[in-house]
Amino acid sequence: MTGRQRDAVLRVDLTAGTVERTPVPERWRRRYLGGKGLGARYLYDELDAGTDPLGPDNLLGLVWGPLSGYLPGESRLAVVTKSPLTGGFLDSYVGGAVPDALAGALPDCLGVFVTGRASDPTTLVVEADGSAHLDRADCWGATTDETDAAYDGAVACIGPAGEHRVRYATVATDGGDHHAGRGGVGAVFGAKRLKAVVARGDPPTLPDPLVDLQKTAERRYDESDVGRWQAVSGTLESVDFADAAGVLATRGWRESRFEGSEGIGVAAARDAATEREGDETGGFRVETSDGDAVPRGAASMSLGAGLGIDDFDAVATLGATCDRLGIDVIDAGSAVAWAVRAGESGLLDRSLSFGDPAAARELVVAIAHREGTLADTLADGLDAAAARYGGAALVPSVKSMALPAYDPRSAPAMALAYATSDRGACHRRARPIETEAFDGERWTDRERVERVVGAQTARSALWSLVADDFVGATLEDLGAPWLRALGGDHDARTLTTLGERVWTLTRLFNVREGFDRRDDALPGALTRTPADGDRALSGTDFERLLSTYYAVRGWGPEGRPTAATLERLDLTGVADASTPLDDHAVTLERPADD
C-alpha cells in the first residue's frame, strides 16, 4: 500500500457553523504539496489586501502534508494565517500529538481551514472516523494546560493571551509543552472565538514503501552533526553557544554576552530535569513553581539573558507562565525588556529593572490579560509601544516582530535573515549565525546572501512536506525519495524550485499588503555597538547586502518579484492585479564578492 491520496481539505465556517470537505486543486497539490506552500496558496487566493487579521474574514489554516506521520522526528503542522502582529503572511509550526491525530483522523485531507467568527466560544472536534463538528467551549478563560485537560484527545488550544487577542499569542499543544509560537496565531483563534481544536485520530500507519526510507533517515539523522547536537543539547545549549560566541542579546540588547549564562543553560537544565524525553528532541522536563514545564533555548535567551535573570528556576517558571498563558516567549521577553529600557529612558512613568523575575512575570501576566494601558499597548507589539511612548530603537524588531536573542551585530547574514524573513524576525527560516559567529569575518556579501537564500528556500520546501526542523535538515534531497516512493516525481531540483516558488508566493502576499524594501530595513538598534563589544552594523553596508539578496532572488530594487521571476518559478498568472511587481530585477554591476 502507498497510503490514501490526500486531496481534500476540511473547511469550517464558524459564522455559519458548518463543516465540509472540499477538494484541493490537483495543480496546487503538485506545485505546493502541503504545509507552508499549500497554506500560502490558499491565503493568497482567498484573502483580499487589507483584510483585518482579527476580523471574521481572515483565514486560518492548520495544514499538514503528504509525508505527515511518516517522517522521523516530531510530526508537525503549519498554522497559517494573516498575522495580527506583522500584517503579513504567517506560518507558525507546532508538534505534539495534534499533527498525527489530525492527519490520522483525516487520511484524505491536507489540512483544516477556518473562517468566520463563532457567536460563542467554540471547539472544533475531529473524531477518529474523520467526522467533525463544532461544540460550545465551556473552558473559555482557562489556561492552556487546563484546557488540554478538559478534553479527551489531542488538543491544540489557546490560553488567556489568545482570548485577549494579544498579537503574539500562541496556539499550544500537549497542554503547553509545544507552541505555534510566533506571529499571533493564538490571537486569530481568539478573535474567531475558537478555543481549541481536538483531534481523536490514531497516527497514520507507515506505508510499506517508506519503511526502509525511514530506517535510513533515522540512522542518517543520528549520525549527523544536527542529530548529535540535538541528542545531548536540544535547543537549550543555544544560550551557552550564543554567550561564548558573543552573540547573546543581553539586558535589552545593551550587551552581547551574559555573565549568568551558565546558570540558565544546558548544564543547569540537566541538574533540574525531572524527566528526559526521547533523543529526537533532546528535551527536558522540569518542575517550576508554576507547574511542570519544558525549558527551551528561546526562553533561556529571551526571558533569561534578555532580562538579566541568571537563575534557572526563575527563568523556567517565567517560561512556564508564558506557556500556560499561551504567549510567545520571545515577544513577551522583548516586551518586558523594552519596558525596562523605556523606563530607564524616562519614556514611562514606572520603573522596572533587569534581573527581577517577579516584576517580569507580573508584566507578562498583565500583557496576557491586557490589564492597564502599558500592558494593553505592549500586547499589540513593540512597534505599537514605540508609536505610543517613543523608544523605537531600544529593542529591535522586523515587521513588528521582536528579534530572537541571537544578536546579529557581528553577523550581517543573520541580520539579513531576520530582515528578509517573510513572517518578521525569525531565526528558524535561516540561521547562518551558527557558523557566521565563528567564521563569518571571511565571508563575502555573496556568501552571506547565498547562505540565507539557500536556507530559506530549503526550509520552504521542507515545511511543505511538513518535516521536523532538525530531522528535515538531514533528509536526502529535501525528502524527494519519500515523495517518489508515494508515486510523485520530485527530485532535489524540483523541490528547490518549489521552495523558491513558495518563498516568492509569501512575498507576493506581503507585497499585496503594501510591504516593500522599507519593511526589510535594518532595525536601528542594531546600528548601536553593544556595551561589551566593538561591532555594530552599518546601514549602508546592510543596504548593499539587501540589494545583493534581491538580485539573487530575482526581485527588483523595491523588493518586489518581477514578471520574469514569476515565470521562471511557474507562478505566471498567480499574482493578482492588487499585487505590484517590480519592472526589473536588481542586477549586480560587479561580482558581489567585494
Place this chain on the structure above:
Amino acid sequence: MELQLRFFANFREAVGQKTVARQYDQGTTVGEVLAALEAEFDGLEGELLDDAGDIRPQLSVLKNGREVLHIDGTATDLDEGDTVSVFPPVAGG
C-alpha cells in the same frame, strides 16, 4: 599556566562537564592543548585534530571568544588564564 577549557554538546558529554581547568607549560599552543585533550578523554580521540594536526573541518575553537583560525590556528599562543572553547558544528535551534 592554568587554562580554562570549555566544551559544548557532544564534546561536553565526552568530557563529562562543561568546564575544566588544566595546567600547561608556558608557551603551549592551541594545537598542543587539543592533542592533550584527545589523549586524556577517550570520547575526544580523533575528534579534534585531523591526521595533519589541523583542527578538523566544521569545528570551532575559540581563544577568549575569538575563533583561532582568525589568529594563528593551531599555532595560536596561550597565556595564563585564557579560556579555550571547543565546539562541534552548532545545531541548536
